[in-house]
Amino acid sequence: MVERVKGIQGLDKALNGGIPEGNMVLVSGGAGTGKSTLCLQFLMNGANLFGEKGLYVSTEQSLAELRKQAASFNWDLDGLINKNMLKILYFDITKGDSFMKKLDETINSFKPKRIVIDSMTTLTDALLVSGIEEDSAFSMVQIAETVSPIPKTEQIIAKSILYRLILELKKHEVTTMLTSELFEGSDRLSADGISEFITDGVIVLNALAVGDQMNRTLQIRKMRYTPIEAGINSYSIMDKGISFED
Template sequence: MDSTYSKVKTGIPGLDSVISGGMKSGRAVTVSGPPGSGKTTFGLQYLYSGATDFDEPGVYITMAQNIEEVKNDCKSYGWDFDNLISQDKILMIDARPFKIHDDTIGKDDSLYRGEQLPFEHLTKLLLSSIKRIEAKRIVIDSITILAMQYHDKFYMRQGLQGMLQALENFGVTSLLLSEYSENDEIPLEWFVTSGIIQLRHTRVEDTMERTIQILKMRGIKHSEQIHPINLDSDGLHLLHPRLMP
């Protein structure tokens, strides 16, 4: 079923073994989970591994955190993003609508002007970034923030599908980080991306346990088990993954 497609390794120990060796090249996958489940770490580990282990430059675009804060957090895992940025192997873009400059709060109009199709602006930004460093990997953190601007789900879906089609045409393999908890309505990005990876961070007695489950990976044989994961000094790891035959 999946032997005719080239695959992209995530670089997350244990994960590729449960998705038949990797994700489909040139497709988009949603990584969903509640706060603290490891979504941002997952996305950054995917980009860092791509740039350092597989010679695949990547673009990280954030709509929630300060870039310097993100890079400092990564140092705790031993990931030097500044070095990769200086080599044009990684591009990190701050696309938050509001930023603080000289103790004042200013609105960044590059993406947010109250228009009906903010996905158009994000798509243009992504495509110019891909061309700049010949990127092969993209992480959007998070797609939920952009989706919140849409009151009409039809326009939201059209905008999202248009963006994904543009990214596929450029041959990049994308991760869309998505904020989702079990009681939430199923997010629209689940329906339009090729894969869904769900992260959970749940309380078990007096401890918190992290797990991962592959809900969908279109065209690729994958495990349907809920796998425990660890988040330690060098990133995320699947514990005792069951290898795909």
């Protein structure tokens, strides 16, 4: 029987009990749809309710910014960090930090059960901009060489990152959420157009302003190893974070 990793009520129900353990799940959505909030809440609940350690790898918001976000929901981020149940790892992609190496070291020492990578889009963009620099910045020498004569498109780079991540994360039996930006009107499920095929699950977040209301909806487009409830799940982001409507 597949073990479930529970995080947020409503989402777990739609997933028939939670994310199958070990899955790598893409969380896609437009700007401000709540990707980071959903991911952070998944880790907060994991630590608070299930005693599972969470690692939040951020390439966008710094620790101070994540603190500010958590404080707006009254979440005790620092309490969990001090208890060694939560770790925030911030990568400044403009500095070419060695992403894979640092990730590997942190996973080995911290031993998280849940990991968030926010965001896949920034990682891909960093490699696109730096071109061949990925060798030093991301230790992706082998993959970079095998695709060498082919121009490094967003999709090839996204694939390289994902294959490296899959190799890395599958070793450790962790459940992962990766975020991806979606542009308004895009018919893709990720910014790079490839992550949705490689990951085990795809959750798409939407926000539509109707009058003075924000209609927020979540759709599970795919989740390997479990049946899912078809349909649209409505949620709101309020003073305690994300909550789903019954």
